[in-house]
Amino acid sequence: MGLSIAAPAMPAHRDDRELRLLADPELLRDIAFAVGGPFHMMYPERVGDNIDGFHAAFEQASVDGVVYYGKKANKASCVTRACAEHGAGVDVSSVGELGSALTQGIRGEELMVTGPAKSPELLWLAARHHALIAVDAPDELDALVRAGLPARVLLRVLPPDSSSRFGMSEAELDAALRRTDLGPITVQGFSFHLSGYDPVARAELAGTLIERCRAARALGHDAGIISIGGGFAVDYLSAQSWQDFRAASDPRQFHADKRFDSYYPYHSDSPGPAMLAAILRHGNLAQRLREHEIRLAVEPGRALLDRAGSTVFRVQGVKTRTAHGDSYQLLTVDGTSLSLSEQWFDSEYLPDPALWPTRPGVDTPASVGAATCLESDMLSWRRIPLPRAAVVDDLLVYPNTAGYQMDSNESAFHELPIPPKVVLHNTSDGRFRWTLDAR
Ligand SMILES: Cc1ncc(COP(=O)(O)O)c(C=O)c1O
Numbered sequence: 001m002g003l004s005i006a007a008p009a010m011p012a013h014r015d016d017r018e019l020r021l022l023a024d025p026e027l028l029r030d031i032a033f034a035v036g037g038p039f040h041m042m043y044p045e046r047v048g049d050n051i052d053g054f055h056a057a058f059e060q061a062s063v064d065g066v067v068y069y070g071k072k073a074n075k076a077s078c079v080t081r082a083c084a085e086h087g088a089g090v091d092v093s094s095v096g097e098l099g100s101a102l103t104q105g106i107r108g109e110e111l112m113v114t115g116p117a118k119s120p121e122l123l124w125l126a127a128r129h130h131a132l133i134a135v136d137a138p139d140e141l142d143a144l145v146r147a148g149l150p151a152r153v154l155l156r157v158l159p160p161d162s163s164s165r166f167g168m169s170e171a172e173l174d175a176a177l178r179r180t181d182l183g184p185i186t187v188q189g190f191s192f193h194l195s196g197y198d199p200v201a202r203a204e205l206a207g208t209l210i211e212r213c214r215a216a217r218a219l220g221h222d223a224g225i226i227s228i229g230g231g232f233a234v235d236y237l238s239a240q241s242w243q244d245f246r247a248a249s250d251p252r253q254f255h256a257d258k259r260f261d262s263y264y265p266y267h268s269d270s271p272g273p274a275m276l277a278a279i280l281r282h283g284n285l286a287q288r289l290r291e292h293e294i295r296l297a298v299e300p301g302r303a304l305l306d307r308a309g310s311t312v313f314r315v316q317g318v319k320t321r322t323a324h325g326d327s328y329q330l331l332t333v334d335g336t337s338l339s340l341s342e343q344w345f346d347s348e349y350l351p352d353p354a355l356w357p358t359r360p361g362v363d364t365p366a367s368v369g370a371a372t373c374l375e376s377d378m379l380s381w382r383r384i385p386l387p388r389a390a391v392v393d394d395l396l397v398y399p400n401t402a403g404y405q406m407d408s409n410e411s412a413f414h415e416l417p418i419p420p421k422v423v424l425h426n427t428s429d430g431r432f433r434w435t436l437d438a439r
Helices: 015-024 027-035 044-060 077-085 097-103 120-128 139-149 171-177 197-219 239-250 272-291 341-345
Strands: 039-042 065-070 089-092 110-114 131-136 149-155 185-191 225-226 293-300 311-321 326-333 354-356 365-369 378-386 395-398 421-426 432-436
Touching: 015 027, 015 326, 015 421, 015 432, 027 311, 027 395, 027 432, 039 225, 044 065, 044 077, 044 354, 065 077, 077 089, 089 097, 097 110, 097 120, 110 120, 110 311, 120 131, 120 149, 131 139, 139 149, 139 171, 139 185, 149 171, 171 185, 171 197, 197 225, 197 272, 272 293, 326 378, 378 432
Parallel strands: 039 421, 065 089, 065 293, 089 110, 110 131, 131 149, 149 185, 185 225, 225 293, 326 365
Antiparallel strands: 039 311, 311 326, 311 395, 354 395, 365 378, 421 432
């Protein structure tokens, strides 16, 4: 059998709210008409469910735990509001993020302030609001000392054998703990953030930080918090689809025979809260945290947004092209890949978009380009096996885009409007209603 120029299907796991939205005969068309361009749908109730899942993992392990949402992953106000309503704090890295978290009801002491070389304004505001500040470098601690304000700090640790640009070396940590000029600053513990999704590496580094907390206590510090950062995996696709893609992916299934060297790991057997549970189990971490009365903080961004949003584009043009002897559709949508960020990391977002509305038809491979002048501005180089041929005015609904895909790179390139976020609300009469996000 010859190679099909269509890539294998990669159906996404979808939240019920999204399934109901896709099944509704009118709602998506009404919203598209009202907005008049691409838009992001947000399901903040799902964020609440995800937060509850992390809290349940802490509870099941009898660990004193706290969740800080990594706000960089999505700017929507409705997400931050869901955090306030479900007892999560927020991890912020700029004055803008700090201000919008407060506006959505996060209290100052529920903020974790991360990021390197924070601006004097951010440090001042963080101290004023009694936020927990993850100090990244000795000179940042100097700046806090100079500010003379009471401040609650964690010392961010440079993981062993890491070339990360973040965190402090052993010697810098030791020197910080021995400072005698800290005045009203209290060192309350340690933090780190690891790339990758390995629960064991996180559990083991957290274990060494328990010992660091004990040593810091011996020096007179009230050290009782360890933050293990974010990087909780998300399960976008079934194990089978992910395995099939990796086994059979071929550049001939991509427009212009495009090749990508790496992809996000789109399947996880232990996503989000299950990964937290695995971390807490490893090396009896939960028990050791309890024994030493240490609170564990987590800073999930992507995992709190799992299945909490989708991105909708209108098909604006349809071309038929031929590759390797077979024809396919080259669609142009009314937005850009700035609203589906993975392309900007030299990779591609793989979960299949839904072609809406559902109609009978013949399977048709399609690649998806943006409404810009850039040859490289493609949303999907991969030929998605759409269930029918697309026509102008159809909608393409990319699933599970709330975590980093939507707005980390958006700009008004070509003076195209930045897609608004539309918030879906369940109402007591069983109908959906929608509003524009407050920001
Ligand atoms: C310090 C810190 N915390 C939390 C996060 C959130 O990570 P994720 O969205 O992968 O959970 C990041 C991401 O870069 C980070 O740098």
